[in-house]
Amino acid sequence: MSITVTNVSKYYGRQKALNNVSFSLKTGEVVGFLGPNGAGKSTMMRILTGYFNPSEGRVEVCGIDPAVDSITFRRKIGYLPEHNPLYDDMYITEYLYFVAGIYQLRDVKKRVEDIIELTGLTPERDKKIAFLSKGYRQRVGLAQALLPDPEVLILDEPTSGLDPNQIDGIRDLILNLGQSKTVLLSTHIMQEVKAICERAIIINKGNIVADEPLSRLGESI
Ligand code: ADP
Ligand code: ADP
Numbered sequence: 001m002s003i004t005v006t007n008v009s010k011y012y013g014r015q016k017a018l019n020n021v022s023f024s025l026k027t028g029e030v031v032g033f034l035g036p037n038g039a040g041k042s043t044m045m046r047i048l049t050g051y052f053n054p055s056e057g058r059v060e061v062c063g064i065d066p067a068v069d070s071i072t073f074r075r076k077i078g079y080l081p082e083h084n085p086l087y088d089d090m091y092i093t094e095y096l097y098f099v100a101g102i103y104q105l106r107d108v109k110k111r112v113e114d115i116i117e118l119t120g121l122t123p124e125r126d127k128k129i130a131f132l133s134k135g136y137r138q139r140v141g142l143a144q145a146l147l148p149d150p151e152v153l154i155l156d157e158p159t160s161g162l163d164p165n166q167i168d169g170i171r172d173l174i175l176n177l178g179q180s181k182t183v184l185l186s187t188h189i190m191q192e193v194k195a196i197c198e199r200a201i202i203i204n205k206g207n208i209v210a211d212e213p214l215s216r217l218g219e220s221i
Contacts, residue, residue: 001060002027002152002182003048008057010043010206017043018054019206027151030178032193033186035203041186042082044203045156048184049079062151075103078145078181082156084138088130092121092140095129096147103148111147119143119173135166142173152182159192171195 003025010018018040025031035041046052047059050066050073059066062076087095093112100108116125119139124132129140138158145153158174159167174196177183185196193200193214200217202210210217 001025002029002062003184004058004060005044005048006058008044008047008054008059010040010047010052011055017206018047020057021203021206021208022057023201023208023211025152025182025184027182029199030183030197031185032197032200033184033203034188034190034193034200035186036188038205039188039203040206041188041203042156045079045081045154045184045186048154049077071104075148076151078148078150078153080138080141080145080153080155080158082160082186084141084144086129086137086140089128091128092116092125092132092143095140096143099144099147105148111149115143115146119146120169133166134162135169138162138166138170139173142170142177146177150181152184153177155183155185157187158185159187159189 001024005021005023008018008021009016021044033041033044047054048061048066050069053067064073066073090098096112096115097108100111105111116122119142121139121143124136155174159170162170174183178196187193197214199213201208
């Protein structure tokens with residue numbers, strides 16, 4: 001298993017954002033985490049990436065407890081948060097070298113060049129981040145997440161705020177990445193899950209209400 005979530009609950013004060021959530025992802029699976037705003041998606045993504053501890057329950061990603069922060073874990077998990085802060089004053093390549101430094105990667109030049117090509121950043125590569133469109137900003141976020149060649153990708157609403165063309169580009173990219181990585185993608189858009197994922201976990205008000213292969217999800221959704 002690449003991701004195992006066992007009986008996880010999370011409280012913010014007295015509010016329960018996740019209620020006894022359990023699911024798992026096998027290596028190589030591409031799974032949508034689907035639910036309306038406020039359902040608990042970002043909270044789950046943040047627990048999986050070690051930004052929060054669960055109030056109750058256990059989580060393992062690539063055999064590691066995310067709460068025990070380590071460079072080994074950071075290299076195995078690529079995370080694209082919903083609101084990804086980027087350094088606007090940096091050039092794309094400068095930023096990616098900076099991130100590679102944080103991950104203490106080797107063979108950095110080749111890695112950065114490969115990732116620029118893989119994420120479709122080549123036409124914009126010499127620009128400052130401040131001058132990029134939202135779609136290209138999101139590609140920089142994906143490039144950042146992919147730099148250490150992680151086993152698992154955790155993507156929080158990766159196409160939110162993009163126009164239809166940009167959405168198609170990002171979806172194609174994720175579809176391609178899903179051929180070699182385990183992907184958990186949070187979204188409130190069913191179309192997104194249909195376009196990219198092989199399975200959907202549906203969450204509402206902190207509860208898992210369905211966990212099905214796409215072929216078994218009703219047409220009504
Ligand atoms: P989603 O990502 O599905 O929109 P969230 O995980 O952001 O859902 O939120 C789940 C619930 O927890 C919501 O009711 C939200 O208002 C609440 N919540 C999220 N973050 C916090 C926080 N830092 N403090 C208090 N409540 C929060
Ligand atoms: P999301 O968590 O889905 O991205 P927002 O964009 O509304 O939701 O949240 C932005 C920030 O505000 C996040 O850090 C989130 O944890 C926090 N937040 C969300 N809901 C609440 C809340 N009810 N009380 C306090 N903080 C919240």
